[in-house]
Amino acid sequence: SQQGEEDPQALSIQEGENATMNCSYKTSINNLQWYRQNSGRGLVHLILIRSNEREKHSGRLRVTLDTSKKSSSLLITASRAADTASYFCANAGGTSYGKLTFGQGTILTVHP
Amino acid sequence: NAGVMQNPRHLVRRRGQEARLRCSPMKGHSHVYWYRQLPEEGLKFMVYLQKENIIDESGMPKERFSAEFPKEGPSILRIQQVVRGDSAAYFCASSPKDSLSSGNTIYFGEGSWLTVV
Numbered sequence: 001s002q003q004g005e006e007d008p009q010a011l012s013i014q015e016g017e018n019a020t021m022n023c024s025y026k027t028s029i030n031n032l033q034w035y036r037q038n039s040g041r042g043l044v045h046l047i048l049i050r051s052n053e054r055e056k057h058s059g060r061l062r063v064t065l066d067t068s069k070k071s072s073s074l075l076i077t078a079s080r081a082a083d084t085a086s087y088f089c090a091n092a093g094g095t096s097y098g099k100l101t102f103g104q105g106t107i108l109t110v111h112p
Numbered sequence: 113n114a115g116v117m118q119n120p121r122h123l124v125r126r127r128g129q130e131a132r133l134r135c136s137p138m139k140g141h142s143h144v145y146w147y148r149q150l151p152e153e154g155l156k157f158m159v160y161l162q163k164e165n166i167i168d169e170s171g172m173p174k175e176r177f178s179a180e181f182p183k184e185g186p187s188i189l190r191i192q193q194v195v196r197g198d199s200a201a202y203f204c205a206s207s208p209k210d211s212l213s214s215g216n217t218i219y220f221g222e223g224s225w226l227t228v229v
Contacts, residue, residue, distance in 0.1 A: 088155070
């Protein structure tokens, strides 16, 4: 069964607006991570939030984690055209190593 | 400090041929992971290797796929007798240690895009 599902599947906004993407997961987690992937490229690690954290900031990124609802959200503030990419959440479940379960991703398009 | 290096970046194979994908982890990293991304899907874990050992291959198809990480040289993902359904992007990642629980991340390469014709 699919673990880690993002919504929306696609999001289209104007430059300067905020973008919010959500992620749900089914297993227990050690931490949850967000990645960005530009078309035809590899994954870039954005931010990691641990299971005992509720919110984390990094530049224009804000991630929240609600373990009771098994969900996380990624907020990109003041979006730019360069933020156009696919965004994935991933969790390691109960393992201590890099066996990550990825969601299907949200395709974000930021129009200049 | 070079990142995770994968080659080839693009590979075209005819049905029935073999595909070999190589991955050199970041300097100082001894843990390698392979993931597969089918078109318009997220990444799926395939295998986790340390030098000369396969630690977790729970995501590897039972047939035609194999992986190794020898004492010297890159990690190799080998697909024998490729079929059209093997067309995908194959990503390698590495980490310096195996503990994600302490907040260590894994670092991905740019991927190898396999097309089976």
